[in-house]
Amino acid sequence: MNTIIAGIENNQANFDYTMEELAALASADNLTVVKEIRQKLEQPVAATYFGKGKAEEIKTASEIYDAQLLVVNDELTPTQIRNLETITNLTILDRTALILEIFASRARTKEAKLQVQIAKLQYQLPRLQTGKKDQLDQQTAGNAGGGYTNRGAGETKLELNRRVIQKRISNLRKELKELTKNHAVQRQQRQKNQLKTVALVGYTNAGKSTTMNQILALTGAKQSKQVFEKDMLFATLDTAVRKISLDDKKEFLLSDTVGFVSKLPHQLVKSFRATLEEAAQADLLIQVIDGADEHAKEMIATTEATLKEIGVTDIPMIYAYNKADKSQLTYPVAEGNQITYSARQVESIELLLELIKKELFKDYEEHTYLIPYDQGRYLDLLNQQASISKQDYLETGYLVKAEVAPKLAGQLAQFLSE
Structure with missing residues (x-):
């Protein structure tokens, strides 16, 4: 389209960056950007967002470039959407709705689909009957298709009223709560086993999934353990957790979380809070950054602001500047x-693993033990769980x-020989 x-x-310091990102988001939703239009204003016009003259310019551009859709770089009010549609005769999609559409097309698991549905319905509540285009008149219900025009089956117009939507949100939240209970139980079991956890976080398309797959490959994981990766925004929304076993018997869990983007809709952050618990509960965060992107600093700021919003603070972090092969960096x-x-x-990847080990296992202790021959089970424990550097009889x-x-170390304290 x-x-x-x-x-x-x-006066936004990163305005150019957000516009570039908006074009990338449009492409991610299978839209063809034919024209970019900007206006300098201290504040958006309450009724139409753009000034009247700029709105007319957009209408003229749409006729010249045969455009059917206008995507705006901010979240619009229902009045602004309705009035812009009237002036431009275009379907209007704001930044929030665009991101929601992309998330809807990427959701694969039941949990991700529920999270996206909740976010879309929350976005829709104040926007009922916003205009003649009714761009959100079909809410996704497990939609896995791509592109703005492919919404999937959903609520009909007659069902789109506040009471029904609020009830639907309530039911979806209950369903999601049951799913997240299972995740909480799994996390508790991992904590009981005292497995340390590492979470990959960062901007969408920075290379988190690629990094995870290369770590899996280097440590000998089966091909079936690989996670989905693709050079596109929000390639995956599902948190993947894999066990990493190192040559020195150390083990940890590595999770690949959903990527971030500037102006990530509050509805989505709130809905994906349970998914992002993997980051909140991690012993170590690895922020994967596209080191070849000139906007890397803005990406770091966005990631850290989003982490703060979901309550992720005071967790050690490694800043991993990826894609150095596409830059002039050594x-x-x-x-x-x-x-x-x-x-x-x-x-x-080998160097990254060394950095992870240094940070993650810094509480490990090196000791010498004298284990009696009739207590061989403790030697078995060492062989299974420890990195042995020397052994004599x-x-x-x-x-x-x-x-x-x-x-x-606590279990073996009685055998210390130092």
């Missing part, structure tokens, strides 16, 4: 809590030097 994108510049290089790397390079038992987790 031929589409015009438009926005108001009101890689792989690690310094402090930062790494410059390429997820496609084995040496980069003495008259009195096994002399073993090993790096162990705090829990195991």
Whole structure:
């Protein structure tokens, strides 16, 4: 569908960036951007968002470029949508609705679909009967298709009233709560097993899934454990959790969370809060950043603002600048809590793993133990759970030097030989 994108510049420091991003979001929804229009205003016009002259300019541009859709860089009021439709004779889609559409087309699991449905219905509540186009008159109900024109079956116009939608939201939330209970139980079990957790967070399309897959491949995970990856915004919305087993017997859980974007709709952040619990409960965060993108600083700011909104604070973080192969940066290089790397390079992933291990297992202890021969089960524990650097056989038992987790160190304290 031929589409015009438009926005108001009101002294925003990152306005150019958000407009570039809006074009990318439109492309992600299978829309063809034929024209970009901007207006400088201190504040949007209450009734029409754009000034009257600019709205007429948009109408003229739509006739020249044969456009059917106008995508606006902010969230609009019902009045603004209705009036812009009247003036321009175009279907109007604001930034929030566009992102919601993309999420609807990407949702695969039942949980993700429920989250998107709740967010879309929350967005729709104040916008009932906004205009003749009724752009949201079919709410997705498990829609997995792509593009603005492919909404899937949903609520009919007669059903679109506040009471019905509120009841629908309530029912969807109950259903989602049952699903998230299972996730909570799984997290509790992992905590009981004292498995440390690492969460990949960051901007959409920064390379989180690619990084995860390369870590899985390097550590010998089966091909079936790989997660979906594609060079597109919001390629996946589903949090994937995989167990990583290292050569030195250390293990941790790695999760790949949903990507962020500037002006991420509040409805979505709220709906995906349960999914993002993987990040909130992590022992270590890896913020994957597109190091080749000139807007990397803005992406970092967006990610950290979103994490703060969902209550993710005071968790150690590694800043992982990916896609160095597409820039002039030297890689792989690690310094402090930062790494410059390429997820496609084995040496980069090896260095990233070393950085993860250094941060994640810094509470591990190295001790020497003398284990009597009749207490061989404790040697078995060391062989299964610890990294043994030296082992000798003495008259009195096994002399073993090993790096162990705090829990195991407590179990073996009686055999310390230091």
